[in-house]
Amino acid sequence: MRLSRRQLLQAGVAGSLVLAGGGWLAASRKTLPRPGGLRFLTADDAVVVSVLAPVLLGIPEVPRAAVVAGVDAAVLSLPRPVQAEVRELFDVLAHPLGRRWLAGLRDDWREATPQALSGFLGRWQTSRLALLRSGFQALHSLIGAAWYGQPASWEAIGYRQPQHVMERLP
Amino acid sequence: MSADRIPDPIAEGLARGWKVRDGATLAEDLQLTADVVIVGTGAGGGMAAETLAQAGLDVILLEEGGLHSSRDFRLDEARAYPALYQESANRKTADKGITILQGRTVGGSTVVNWTTSFRTPADTLAWWRTHHGLTDLTEAALAPWFDAAEARVGVADWQADPNPNNAVIERGCQALGYGFGRIRRNVRGCWNLGYCGMGCPTNAKQSMLVTTLPAALDRGARLLTRVRAERLLMSPDRQRVEAVLGQALAADGMTPTGRSVRIRAREVILAGGAIGTPALLLRSGAPDPWLRTGARTFLHPVALSGAVFGTRIEPYSGAPQTVYSDHFLHTQPVDGPLGYKLEAPPVHPLILAATLSGFGEDYRRLMTSMPHLNVLLALLRDGFHPHSPGGQVRLRADGTPLLDYPLTDAVWDGVRRSWLTMAEVQFAAGARQVLPVHEQAHPVSTLAEARRMIAELPLVSGLARIVSAHVMGGAAMSVRPEEGVVDSLGRHWQLDNLTIVDGSVFPTSIGANPQVSVYAFALRAASAVRHRMKA
Missing domain, CATH: 3.30.410 (Cholesterol Oxidase; domain 2)
Incomplete structure (x- = not known):
């Protein structure tokens, strides 16, 4: 596998965007409002999570708000330097340039089709660029953990806690 | 079935008057003195605490994590990982290639490990003797320490069928x-x-939380939770550690509250795990003339x-x-x-x-x-x-x-x-x-x-x-100062009153789940400290 000219160009854009991510992209978004109850994700980040969740999890009807809340809580439990990296990831994704050039999505997140979103996840999952692969890993583990950490997800996978123990917990 | 509640030995100990303080609630800076300060309460810290407290020494334990016990263990991953693990069970290596599971709670990784108990394999010890010159680490010489460790935490054959x-x-x-x-x-x-990884809800797992730490606390040891050891303060000649400086953390376990803790002690024992201990030495600018601190860290x-x-x-x-x-x-x-x-x-x-x-x-x-x-x-x-x-x-x-x-x-x-x-x-x-x-x-x-x-x-x-799930090395035992950080009893080559008792002392990986190795080497090192202090 060789990097195409286009991929190299994108890599350049990726590098500079991510370097900038902590700077002007973040600075330009600092004041964005957070939807009710969220402490880390901005309204734009929440859109990214809520459109990706059904596609990533393979569950079209997944309760999106619950996944968004779960991701928010999961990020808050990470150490500050890791939170800062997640911040950069969302800043890049939610920015039109990042969405267009790094995620490869022409349309706004809200309008992106499941096929387009799936294409984005697949490109990042196996990208030649370690940075994009780690971006996929972050989205994957945050969204996966946010959903499957919730009891609402367990029935569909045939899991339950042992009831005879639960009722005797101190 | 009877609906009897499972007891909580930690709540009972606190009611008996254990001296435990939560860093999150400290209203003022603390200045304390003790015979021994132990940084970390996992496999190494727990074993050292009991050994030294039983010898009548005044022991203070510092723990970055919180005090969680069976009443908090709800068989629920979403609660357990943030509360009980380093970085919410999502600690990564620098290139994010490896995810590391490490405990961060009173009792350390022993609270969340899967109870797998192997001694250090014979071929690992043989390699340490022949290639690292640690000739005193024979199976015969170590057997009493393995015996003592296994007896303390109830290591035994498992009678039930495998799942x-x-x-x-x-x-x-x-x-x-x-x-x-x-x-x-x-x-x-x-x-x-099957929920060992979320904290044992029935107190059956013989982690440090239900064995050595209660024993040390019953002997009057003091425990400070949610206090991160920030720095070791060195004597002017840089041959001793004079005090350990800690930073109190808020209830989220991450944010410093601004309160600090300063503990002066005759002997300092590090047991913060094979990432935390080398990091503390590096932050402190501890003498490291051969640049061995943090090097050769292994993961299995x-x-x-x-x-x-x-x-x-x-x-x-x-x-x-x-x-x-x-x-x-x-x-x-x-x-x-x-x-x-x-x-x-x-x-x-x-x-x-x-x-x-x-x-x-x-x-x-x-x-x-x-x-x-x-x-x-x-x-x-x-x-x-x-x-x-x-x-x-x-x-x-x-x-x-x-x-x-x-x-x-x-x-x-x-x-x-x-x-x-x-x-x-x-x-x-x-x-x-x-x-x-x-x-x-x-x-x-x-x-x-x-x-x-x-x-x-x-x-x-x-x-x-x-x-x-196994971090080892980074402050290795060696026979010469230029080859490691501590001697074969865990004593720091340059800092006379500093002993390391966690997995960071191993010169290679163990080649088996390391908890019993940490217990045995910690007992051995702590016993040497006890003899030195009583002399």
């Missing part, structure tokens, strides 16, 4: 003629539940293989690890191509979701097959092969530790061989489909297909899923 997840190893190895054995466990009155990098069976496996239920195979630790020299130990991990929804590769419909289908899913792991023995030098602990700009662990070709070679072995064992045990955990793998139905696919999988960080 189906572990039985896969037994069945597969039997069919293939590979050696295997049963795992001994440190439990007393275990209910065979773990490769994973999933398998779907026609029968129910329920990998979330039953004692998590009861069968192992060391066959592939012995098929080549100890410093040859990396050998590996086979075990089975417990599988619960959140950790499975975070660890499985892929997304979309394939991912959903695998999640849905969880009751029929078996997972095997291969724990690679790093640190012996010349091209397996481990990693380096360094500091981020904010002073928190980061482990740089490049995955070398020697490690990747072991990963690829171990995927094939695991597929072989899983098919031999009757698996319908096997999936090495890698972003470009797909479930296959025959060993021939598995062999073809595994041969082609690119060995790249972030494609192959590599995890670790």
Whole structure:
């Protein structure tokens, strides 16, 4: 596998965007409002999570708000330097340039089709660029953990806690 | 069934008057003095605390995590990981290639480990004697320490049948003629539940939380929780540690409250784990003339293989690890191509979701097959092969530790061989489909297909899923100061009153789950400290 000219160009854009991510992209978004109850994700980040969740999890009807809340809580439990990296990831994704050039999505997140979103996840999952692969890993583990950490997800996978123990917990 | 509540020995101890203070609630800075200060309350800190408190010494324990006990252990991953693990069970190496599971709570990793109890293997000790010059580490000399450690935490043969997840190893190895054995466990009155990784709800696991720490607290030891050891303050001649400076953390376990703790002690013992201890030495600017601090940090990098069976496996239920195979630790020299130990991990929804590769419909289908899913792991023995030098602990700009662990070709070679072995064992045990955990793998139905696919999988960080639950090295024992950080009794080469009693003293990986090794070496080192202090 060789990097195409286009991929190299994108890599350049990726590098500079991510370097900038902590700077002007973040600075330009600092004041964005957070939807009710969220402490880390901005309204734009929440859109990214809520459109990706059904596609990533393979569950079209997944309760999106619950996944968004779960991701928010999961990020808050990470150490500050890791939170800062997640911040950069969302800043890049939610920015039109990042969405267009790094995620490869022409349309706004809200309008992106499941096929387009799936294409984005697949490109990042196996990208030649370690940075994009780690971006996929972050989205994957945050969204996966946010959903499957919730009891609402367990029935569909045939899991339950042992009831005879639960009722005797101190 | 009786609805009797499970008791909480920690709540009972607190009611008896244990001296425990929560850093999050400190209203003023603290200045304390003691005979001994111990940083960290896991396997090493717990053993040292009991040894020294029983000798009548005044002991203070510092712990970065909170005090959580059976009343908090709700068999719930979403609660347990943030509360009980470093970085919410999501600690990563610098290139994010390896996810590290490490405890961060009173009792450390012993509160969340899977009770797997092996002594340091004979060939590891032989290597330390011949290649690291640690000639006093003979099996005979160490046997009393292993005996004492095992007796203290109730290590014994496990009588119940292995759960189906572990039985896969037994069945597969039997069919293939590979050696295997049963795992001994440190439990007393275990209910065979399978939730060891979320904190034992029944207090059956003999972690430090229910053994040595209560014993030390009953002897008057003081425990400060949610206090992160920030720096060691050195004497002017830089030959002793005069005090340990700690930073109180808020209830979130991360944010400094601004309150500090300063503890002066005659002897200082470090037991913050093989990432935390070297990081504390580095932050403190401790003498390190040969640049050994944080170097040669080992992980037992773990490769994973999933398998779907026609029968129910329920990998979330039953004692998590009861069968192992060391066959592939012995098929080549100890410093040859990396050998590996086979075990089975417990599988619960959140950790499975975070660890499985892929997304979309394939991912959903695998999640849905969880009751029929078996997972095997291969724990690679790093640190012996010349091209397996481990990693380096360094500091981020904010002073928190980061482990740089490049995955070398020697490690990747072991990963690829171990995927094939695991597929072989899983098919031999009757698996319908096997999936090495890698972003470009797909479930296959025959060993021939598995062999073809595994041969082609690119060995790249972030494609192959590599995890670790065993951090070792970084402050190694050595016979000469230029080769390590401490002597064979854990005493720092340059700082006279500093002893290290955690997994960071090991000069290579252990080649087996390390808890019993940490216990035994900590007992041995703490006993030396006790003799020195009583003299």
